[in-house]
Amino acid sequence: MDATDEVIELCRDLLRIDTTNTGDLETSAGERLAAEYVAEKLAEVGLEPQIHESAPGRASVVARFEGSDPGRDALLIHGHLDVVPADASEWSVDPFGGEIKDGYLWGRGAVDMKDFDAMVLALVRQMRREGRKPPRDVVLAFVADEEAGSTYGAQYLVEKHAHHFDGVTEAIGEVGGFSVSVGGDQRLYLIETAQKGIDWLRLHAKGRPGHGSMINDDNAVTAVAEAVARVGRHRFPVIMTPTVRTFLEQVSEILQIELDLDNPEQAVEKIGPIAMIIGATLRNTANPTRLAAGYKDNVIPGRASATIDCRTLPGQSELFEQQLRDLVGPDIELEYIHRQAALETTFDGALVEAMTAALKAEDPGALPVPYMLSGGTDAKQFDKLGIRCFGFSPVRLPADLNFGALFHGIDERIPVEGLQFGVRVLDRFLQQS
Numbered sequence: 053m054d055a056t057d058e059v060i061e062l063c064r065d066l067l068r069i070d071t072t073n074t075g076d077l078e079t080s081a082g083e084r085l086a087a088e089y090v091a092e093k094l095a096e097v098g099l100e101p102q103i104h105e106s107a108p109g110r111a112s113v114v115a116r117f118e119g120s121d122p123g124r125d126a127l128l129i130h131g132h133l134d135v136v137p138a139d140a141s142e143w144s145v146d147p148f149g150g151e152i153k154d155g156y157l158w159g160r161g162a163v164d165m166k167d168f169d170a171m172v173l174a175l176v177r178q179m180r181r182e183g184r185k186p187p188r189d190v191v192l193a194f195v196a197d198e199e200a201g202s203t204y205g206a207q208y209l210v211e212k213h214a215h216h217f218d219g220v221t222e223a224i225g226e227v228g229g230f231s232v233s234v235g236g237d238q239r240l241y242l243i244e245t246a247q248k249g250i251d252w253l254r255l256h257a258k259g260r261p262g263h264g265s266m267i268n269d270d271n272a273v274t275a276v277a278e279a280v281a282r283v284g285r286h287r288f289p290v291i292m293t294p295t296v297r298t299f300l301e302q303v304s305e306i307l308q309i310e311l312d313l314d315n316p317e318q319a320v321e322k323i324g325p326i327a328m329i330i331g332a333t334l335r336n337t338a339n340p341t342r343l344a345a346g347y348k349d350n351v352i353p354g355r356a357s358a359t360i361d362c363r364t365l366p367g368q369s370e371l372f373e374q375q376l377r378d379l380v381g382p383d384i385e386l387e388y389i390h391r392q393a394a395l396e397t398t399f400d401g402a403l404v405e406a407m408t409a410a411l412k413a414e415d416p417g418a419l420p421v422p423y424m425l426s427g428g429t430d431a432k433q434f435d436k437l438g439i440r441c442f443g444f445s446p447v448r449l450p451a452d453l454n455f456g457a458l459f460h461g462i463d464e465r466i467p468v469e470g471l472q473f474g475v476r477v478l479d480r481f482l483q484q485s
């Protein structure tokens with residue numbers, strides 16, 4: 053079977069394995085089954101996959117596909133096998149049914165990211181059947197736990213089984229290479245060259261506890277609420293990073309609009325729904341997400357806290373922390389509860405040329421541009437090994453599809469043609485890589 057046919061079958065099979073990651077070891081399931089499925093598909097074509105379990109059921113698969121020149125640095129292709137939960141009552145199809153209708157393959161994980169897992173599997177299987185080798189070693193990693201912070205997946209592999217990545221200098225993975233239609237018939241392909249950093253912070257306020265009926269001018273709830281309101285309403289200044297600047301310059305040229313770097317939102321608005329991601333990469337952001345205080349309606353508690361989800365631009369985390377401290381004031385204590393660094397690489401070199409050439413060969417109207425992801429992926433883990441990471445999971449999308457909304461969204465689905473397009477692009481890319 054040709055890879056462009058098999059990719060549909062493989063993706064469907066993977067969607068039917070419920071790999072819901074709740075972030076809780078007790079209730080997460082399916083990753084082991086999915087890992088075994090992938091390992092079997094790789095072993096069938098003579099590769100030697102290894103399954104690593106970081107905790108019961110939390111399985112990842114790694115295999116090395118030897119290239120024609122094993123002396124060259126290796127390329128990592130990584131995808132995660134877990135998905136976020138889906139509430140079936142909100143969906144128009146069974147989220148784990150792998151249904152095909154209206155030209156789409158539907159299911160939780162269809163865009164995030166069993167589509168790419170299936171593309172890679174289909175292509176590797178075809179290459180093996182045809183006796184074709186990639187020009188250099190390719191390390192394949194299909195991992196657990198991306199959706200809950202990577203602890204039991206990519207992070208575990210990087211910390212405990214790093215030897216798999218010996219000689220790897222570059223990597224491709226999720227959230228890049230997809231098309232965004234602009235100005236009629238022009239298609240940008242957003243290749244991810246940067247990611248914002250993640251800083252989850254807890255704000256702590258202390259005050260004087262007491263009876264709710266009495267005067268209290270040192271109320272912890274009031275203090276934390278004031279700090280949260282200031283942070284939530286604050287707009288941090290625009291900071292132009294090389295990736296975002298290149299993106300905006302190229303988009304402005306394509307759309308023939310004037311780019312005002314002091315007011316870049318004007319250009320961002322023109323690119324449609326994806327502006328929600330791009331807009332967030334113009335600045336550091338801080339969104340309050342949780343509040344915790346009190347235990348009785350008529351008791352003023354001595355403490356109150358709030359969680360702020362902060363996302364920082366490359367190189368900004370120290371300055372950002374200072375700005376945040378100024379904003380919340382001296383009486384609020386800041387505690388980091390989760391930190392992951394921002395990433396940024398340049399949009400140049402042989403690998404980038406291979407990506408852009410492959411896209412243009414399969415879609416002559418393709419306009420590849422670099423962009424920064426406002427969220428984070430497993431790339432943050434692989435970056436720790438000094439690997440230069442890109443988001444390149446190519447797919448051509450219909451102009452009217454709001455792709456960004458499908459990530460973790462209801463009725464997640466991938467166009468069947470887009471999957472097949474992705475296999476062809478990856479094939480060309482890998483030959484040139």
Ligand SMILES: [Zn+2]
Pocket residue numbers: 132164165198226
């Ligand atoms: Zn993902």
